[in-house]
Amino acid sequence: MLSTQLAGVDNSGRQYIFNRENNRNENAQRSPNQELLPLTAGINSHDHLEIGGCDVTELVQQFGSPLYILDEESLRSACRQYREAFQNYYPGEFQVLYASKAWSCLGVCAIAHSEGLGIDVVSGGELYTALQAGVKPEVIYYHGNNKSVEELSLAIESGCTIVVDNWYELKNLAQMGQGGQGGQGGQGGQGGTRGPRDRREWGLGGEGGQGSDSQLPTRIMLRLTPGIDCHTHDYIRTGHLDSKFGFDPDQIEAVFAFIGQQPNLTCVGLHAHIGSQIFERQPHQDLAEVMVQWMEKAKSYGLPVTELNLGGGLGIRYTESDDPPSIDEWVQALCQAVKAACESQNLPLPKLLCEPGRSLIGTACVTAYTIGSSKTVPEIRTYVAIDGGMSDNPRPITYQSLYRAVVANKMSAPVSETVTIAGKHCESGDILIKEASLPQTEPGDILVVMGTGAYNYSMASNYNRLPRPAAVVVANQEAKMLLRRETYQDLIRQDCLPDSLLG
Numbered sequence: 001m002l003s004t005q006l007a008g009v010d011n012s013g014r015q016y017i018f019n020r021e022n023n024r025n026e027n028a029q030r031s032p033n034q035e036l037l038p039l040t041a042g043i044n045s046h047d048h049l050e051i052g053g054c055d056v057t058e059l060v061q062q063f064g065s066p067l068y069i070l071d072e073e074s075l076r077s078a079c080r081q082y083r084e085a086f087q088n089y090y091p092g093e094f095q096v097l098y099a100s101k102a103w104s105c106l107g108v109c110a111i112a113h114s115e116g117l118g119i120d121v122v123s124g125g126e127l128y129t130a131l132q133a134g135v136k137p138e139v140i141y142y143h144g145n146n147k148s149v150e151e152l153s154l155a156i157e158s159g160c161t162i163v164v165d166n167w168y169e170l171k172n173l174a175q176m177g178q179g180g181q182g183g184q185g186g187q188g189g190q191g192g193t194r195g196p197r198d199r200r201e202w203g204l205g206g207e208g209g210q211g212s213d214s215q216l217p218t219r220i221m222l223r224l225t226p227g228i229d230c231h232t233h234d235y236i237r238t239g240h241l242d243s244k245f246g247f248d249p250d251q252i253e254a255v256f257a258f259i260g261q262q263p264n265l266t267c268v269g270l271h272a273h274i275g276s277q278i279f280e281r282q283p284h285q286d287l288a289e290v291m292v293q294w295m296e297k298a299k300s301y302g303l304p305v306t307e308l309n310l311g312g313g314l315g316i317r318y319t320e321s322d323d324p325p326s327i328d329e330w331v332q333a334l335c336q337a338v339k340a341a342c343e344s345q346n347l348p349l350p351k352l353l354c355e356p357g358r359s360l361i362g363t364a365c366v367t368a369y370t371i372g373s374s375k376t377v378p379e380i381r382t383y384v385a386i387d388g389g390m391s392d393n394p395r396p397i398t399y400q401s402l403y404r405a406v407v408a409n410k411m412s413a414p415v416s417e418t419v420t421i422a423g424k425h426c427e428s429g430d431i432l433i434k435e436a437s438l439p440q441t442e443p444g445d446i447l448v449v450m451g452t453g454a455y456n457y458s459m460a461s462n463y464n465r466l467p468r469p470a471a472v473v474v475a476n477q478e479a480k481m482l483l484r485r486e487t488y489q490d491l492i493r494q495d496c497l498p499d500s501l502l503g
């Protein structure tokens with residue numbers, strides 16, 4: 001098994017990849033978000049990378065390439081660490097949600113739910129996935145800045161909590177009443193639902209919802225834009241004032257007053273999310289203080305607010321220089337800030353929620369690719385091409401994100417070159433890693449890119465008509481299919497070819 005080392009090259013020039021220097025205490029709990037590789041990563045007697053006891057090169061032989069490999073233990077451990085930290089630091093009720101936008105599929109939702117997590121969804125599709133995975137609607141929270149009437153209607157019927165983002169949505173919900181009727185801007189501008197056939201498809205039955213009691217008002221929370229800044233990429237900051245999400249501070253009191261008049265809505269709490277891949281703790285501590293003040297104000301309008309959701313955002317280690325706090329440290333900071341703010345306002349502790357995505361699943365997964373062609377531009381660089389790219393990992397081209405990689409079939413080979421890992425798309429910017437330090441590579445080698453669990457599969461596309469790769473979940477030397485590889489038939493499944501187009 002691997003010891004705890006940093007990424008890079010060791011004294012003997014070998015690939016030298018693993019994990020956090022200050023985790024040298026064998027008994028210390030390793031926080032998955034601080035590791036480069038999944039917790040169960042190791043090197044086996046063939047000098048191959050193994051994860052969950054499975055040889056990565058054998059997984060590629062069996063399931064094909066590229067392949068997402070999810071380590072069940074890392075995901076479960078991250079879920080448990082969140083819950084244990086709340087148990088240790090928060091004397092009130094709490095609920096951890098998995099932000100399924102990071103990777104929404106049946107298997108991942110089912111694992112998170114089985115560890116006691118609820119699910120944050122942001123579209124009808126994510127809601128459908130969570131429900132189909134068996135997640136109880138009581139622990140599903142539905143976000144989004146432009147939910148359609150059709151989506152709202154299905155959400156009401158499912159019985160989940162709706163996190164209301166803006167006036168348009170609030171007024172639609174107020175009009176919709178029970179059973180999802182009414183509202184502006186539904187299909188064809190008519191409003192209303194998609195009809196009973198679709199409700200049955202959702203497992204909601206013909207009448208009423210699986211989780212909703214038609215006599216009860218719809219449970220909502222309000223998303224506020226707290227005006228708190230944090231240091232992360234501009235595209236993934238959401239809590240600053242110039243954000244498309246949430247009610248601005250100057251609207252909030254009018255919103256509270258409006259909700260107080262709506263018999264079919266009950267506002268159970270407030271929500272804010274300030275951004276993603278954050279390494280500082282202070283912004284969330286400031287957020288806690290601001291939000292507790294808004295809780296007090298909501299109560300003064302007679303709203304029965306008892307829940308406070310402070311979003312997600314804890315960062316992960318993509319490269320050796322990333323240094324995020326552990327899950328335990330982050331939760332502790334959050335809980336202490338909420339407790340202190342409540343004490344100073346003389347408020348009872350709210351039910352505290354958070355909704356991490358990346359820090360639960362990001363480092364639990366790697367992507368294995370097969371190396372193919374290469375090209376050396378003298379005195380400039382060597383491109384080494386793999387059989388995937390921006391379609392299975394759009395983060396480098398979208399956010400200039402950095403990744404690290406190893407060659408899974410040559411784990412102890414000396415690092416001898418710095419190359420540029422290129423994808424196979426018809427796009428010059430399709431570069432996964434600009435400078436990768438690797439041993440000598442050759443066609444057929446298996447390149448493993450680390451930290452691909454979050455916002456990879458969920459943001460994957462079929463650009464250039466590449467089928468999406470398969471994903472497996474590994475544990476105890478066994479690999480199980482999580483997502484089947486798309487086929488060429490899948491690629492044309494939605495295509496229509498009207499007769500008139502045929503010559």
Ligand SMILES: Cc1ncc(COP(=O)(O)O)c(C=O)c1O
Nearest residue numbers: 099273276277312313356357358
């Ligand atoms: C509303 C909301 N909640 C939760 C998350 C999850 O964030 P992260 O994956 O950084 O934990 C996001 C993404 O930024 C989000 O927009």
Ligand SMILES: N[C@@H](CCCC[NH3+])C(=O)O
Nearest residue numbers: 101236276395399454455
């Ligand atoms: N997709 C972003 C994170 C956005 C989170 C959702 N608000 C990323 O890959 O880093």
